[in-house]
Amino acid sequence: MVKKRTIRTIPQERTAIAEQPARERISNFGEVSCGYRQEEALRESERCLLCPEQPCVAGCPVGIDIPGFIHKIGEKDFRGAYDTLTDTNLLPAICGRVCPQETQCEGVCTVGDTLAPVAIGRLERWVGDMAIAEGWANVPYIEPNGFKVGIVGSGPAGMACAADMAKAGCSVTVFEAFHQPGGVLRYGIPDFRLPNEVIDAEIEKLTRLGIKFKCNTLVGRLFTIEEMVGEMGFHTVFIGTGAGYPSFMGIPGESLNGVLSANELLTRCNLMRAREFPAHDTPIELGRRVAVIGAGNTAMDAMRVCLRLGAERVYCVYRRTKAEAPARAEEIHHAEEEGIEFNWLTSPLEILDDGNRGVRGMRCQRMELGEPDASGRRRPVATPGSEFEFECDMVVFAIGTNANPILGQTSQIKLDKRGYIAADETLATSLDGVFAGGDIVTGAATVIEAMGAGRKAARAMKAYLGLRDTETIYSQAADSGEGRLFGIPPGERNYARLRVA
């Protein structure tokens, strides 16, 4: 069979991936990365050492059996690779594209100690894309159990929770405020990173599990969480409403026309299709010179969207250095290739009025890195006398978000001191039968963490309903053997009863 691989025998170079050339792609919204072809995926799969310690599995927030799926690719058992992936990850085509692999699985890959790490994300995407192309979906035989589950918010947290609850036999309804489901995947992350067809395909799979999506439904206002678990008859509810509520800095000039949040820019452009204005009705301002404040994924997306909308120059303004920038490494790399001008160690002081309530420029100051702060990153401090001005006609804030206030305004649910929903380690909230996860609990995080939270909550919701948890991945630790009756752990007794009934 396979010869034992060693670091010397595997292909030394990481398999390159085809990309749209930077010069071309800045004038379209087509996907930047074209994905592997089969022979490329096979070659890259050979680079995995299948090491017994499996550091990558520990590096993945949901603990995907990474060597397992890569091994199956190598054996050309592609369906098997997909099955292994979807044991833990509901959305491989999405996570393969948007996960910060360099700080997760690939960051701890053994091969990475000597060579470039195995391209786990690209392989994951390749399998996910094949599944979409082939129409694979793991729709198990589902025996309805009569329980009604409500999910608030259709982002990755809500989608993951919905899928697990549907597979357990519950009748699941997802409520979404927007007119289309998907959360940030839909309104935030642009098509050149995550095409809409991929999101549509994943949502379609969920509907095949029997999950109902009700869009145009603002929970809290149209009905409350308390009503959901009360008169509306949901046996349990999951809240995955995301963070939302973008921050501004409170510097002069923020209310000028031409100053907006990245969320607004991206929503107009992606969800509302303002880039096709006037064929689509929603307008968007077109900056010639755009300054984007921040250096996370949201900032990168905003900058690259502006470029594609026709901006001549796009500046990134960030008060720390590239090393501290929270965006995925690949996005910063792509942004650099596309000609984004980075101003590291720069902090805005004022947005300048052009006399017509528009933007004429920005006044900034240079920073230096001082002592480490609470986050462990070195705190930027202003360099005296370093103030300078530059010209721009549009300013986009991408400096993070706060908790969305709607559920706090409309229910008794307990919030933490920052206004996020307070949840215990099982993701149960202060309301009986109501669970929460994703950005609305942790603050802005990642797609895979939100998804992981959705699944973790699903596990607790099943326990709450007394259903057997068929997903062993999360349950190993929980069952200590104590309190078993006829070999059935306490959490599963109702399940046994239901099956008999």
Add this chain to the structure above:
Amino acid sequence: MQEANPDSSFEIVAREDFSDVTYLLEVRHPLMAKAARPGQFVIVMSHEHGERIPLTIADFDRARGTITLVIQAVGKTTREMQRNCTVGTHLYGIVGPMGEPSHIGNAKKVVCVGGGLGVAPVFPQARAHKESGAYVIGIVGFRSRDLIFWEDKFRANCDEFIICTDDGSAGIKGLVTEGIRQVLDRHGDIDELVAIGPPIMMKGCAAATRPRRIRTVVSLNPVMVDGTGMCGGCRVKVGDKVMFACVDGPDFDGHQVDFDDLMFRLQRFKPEEKLALERWQQGCRIEGRDAGRDS
């Protein structure tokens, strides 16, 4: 695949045209009718490529399961809806009720001021104050007599009712601020004034009550996108704070609001709005011509 919202297909069940620019739509949405409170609004998308536009819930009928919108045709979307939204048609999307409901406290004497189209959104507040036992004084302002609507409906919920017209063709000649001046002269014990209308009018109302420190509530109408607090496009300056009108409002203390800032921000998309309207009107003309040729 994805149902818009199976509980209601957002059917337009009634329509009334008040003038050639103002029309009323009654939309079926039983859950919304049940949830709506005075001061709240909805976001409407009339078709798949449409813009999301905020509209105040001007009335709701829990028994019929409907909500009522009163709309002024000012630009592309509202004119297109004026043309297309006939009884029996459906809206592509409607979501709400959004915003914090108006605070109907135990004020004993309340003045409710509506300017032009603002008469519709202030009506549910007048009614709510009346129902909670307050003495309600209604002041409505229109440019001229032929634009007046809901006079009887409004009057029926008021203890006093004043009409102002710019040209004097009905009621007092002058702006609503003239009506406010007269009311303030007659009543020294007003607890609260609610004003809804164009920003310039609300600014005038706030100025009129400021010397007497009468609590003044205005309903702000900045440009919105999602209406859920996610985009910050609707941010307004209130005192020294920046608030998002869609979730922190839309009602705010009129004495604290920076109206000039609001008025400037409403100009944000003027060139695009003009382009969209012209292009649409041209499309209508071509359609009209083709239709003429066909027949």
